Amino acid sequence: MPAVTDEELVRKSKEDDERAFGELVSRYESKVYSLALRMVRNPEDAEDVLQDTFLRAYRGIKSFQGASTFSTWIYRITANSALMRLRKKQLPTVSIDNADERETPVNIADWSPTPDEQLLNQELQHEMEEAIRSLPAEFQQVFVLRDIEEMSNAEVAEILDLSVAAVKSRLHRARLKVRNRLAGYFSESAKPKRRAMGVH
Amino acid sequence: MLTCKEVLDSLSDYLDADMKEELISEVKRHIGSCSDCRAEFDTLTMTLKLYKHEHAEPTVMPVGCHDRLVKVLELEKLRSKGAPPPKMV
Ligand SMILES: [Zn+2]
Numbered sequence: 001m002p003a004v005t006d007e008e009l010v011r012k013s014k015e016d017d018e019r020a021f022g023e024l025v026s027r028y029e030s031k032v033y034s035l036a037l038r039m040v041r042n043p044e045d046a047e048d049v050l051q052d053t054f055l056r057a058y059r060g061i062k063s064f065q066g067a068s069t070f071s072t073w074i075y076r077i078t079a080n081s082a083l084m085r086l087r088k089k090q091l092p093t094v095s096i097d098n099a100d101e102r103e104t105p106v107n108i109a110d111w112s113p114t115p116d117e118q119l120l121n122q123e124l125q126h127e128m129e130e131a132i133r134s135l136p137a138e139f140q141q142v143f144v145l146r147d148i149e150e151m152s153n154a155e156v157a158e159i160l161d162l163s164v165a166a167v168k169s170r171l172h173r174a175r176l177k178v179r180n181r182l183a184g185y186f187s188e189s190a191k192p193k194r195r196a197m198g199v200h
Numbered sequence: 201m202l203t204c205k206e207v208l209d210s211l212s213d214y215l216d217a218d219m220k221e222e223l224i225s226e227v228k229r230h231i232g233s234c235s236d237c238r239a240e241f242d243t244l245t246m247t248l249k250l251y252k253h254e255h256a257e258p259t260v261m262p263v264g265c266h267d268r269l270v271k272v273l274e275l276e277k278l279r280s281k282g283a284p285p286p287k288m289v
Contacts (some may be wrong), residue, residue: 018277021273022270025269025270025273029261029266029269030259030260030261033259033261033265034258034259037259038255038259043262047262047265047268050261050265050269051268051269051272054269054272054273055272055273055276058273058276058277059276059280124250125250125254128247128250128251128254132251147248147251147252148251148252148255153216153218168212168213168218171212172209172211172212172213175212175244175247175248176244178247178251179243179244179247182243182246182247182250183243186243186246
């Protein structure tokens with residue numbers, strides 16, 4: 001079915017065209033699964049989220065107004081489903097709303113990045129995983145959508161039904177939290193190497 | 201002149217290049233001369249690099265995942281059409 005738009009498939013799905021809905025499933029299932037896996041962080045839960053997402057989409061397609069694109073709509077359902085699952089299993093988290101994130105970077109002042117070496121450090125990756133897991137679910141979501149899926153602030157805001165300002169604030173605090181947890185690793189491999197500053 | 205706090209608060213926007221040009225150059229200048237803020241910036245940059253690197257591989261759906269999804273949706277179709285729920289195997 002080449003060159004059929006999502007809109008067309010949505011329209012047909014609303015008219016009980018099962019094949020059209022099946023095509024939407026084929027188009028989005030791996031993306032939804034990937035998003036789910038990155039949010040819930042284990043394959044069993046990700047598959048549950050995947051099934052839950054398309055079940056809800058199937059039940060809700062007739063009330064889908066098309067105010068957003070189908071992809072935004074389906075990712076929103078995915079994010080909500082993942083969030084509910086994360087909340088059920090939420091690890092004890094560090095308070096992120098009240099705490100002052102400005103922890104003085106005394107021990108990392110001379111640190112500068114040495115990417116290749118760092119990237120190979122499994123222990124560091126494990127610590128990163130733990131840091132992300134211990135973020136409150138709402139912050140994990142923003143982090144995953146922005147920094148992994150590389151969606152724009154506006155897209156994330158639309159998917160999570162937040163203001164752009166709220167997305168930016170959550171993202172900033174989530175990044176700092178993760179970074180703070182890794183600070184010890186950074187200082188250990190500190191090397192007095194300056195590099196040009198740039199915007200990435 | 202920007203204070204350290206202002207710089208730290210704007211680091212994410214700076215990383216994302218999501219700010220006005222003149223503010224970008226002010227932050228850049230501050231980071232160039234303040235080792236604390238530079239460390240903040242470097243470690244934050246590294247954190248994101250690590251994170252992106254770790255997740256760079258595309259995820260693949262497990263074997264049978266697609267078929268199980270199709271089955272779930274088929275059951276839902278039957279259910280919504282008023283058929284009695286089929287026995288679970
Ligand atoms: Zn400073």
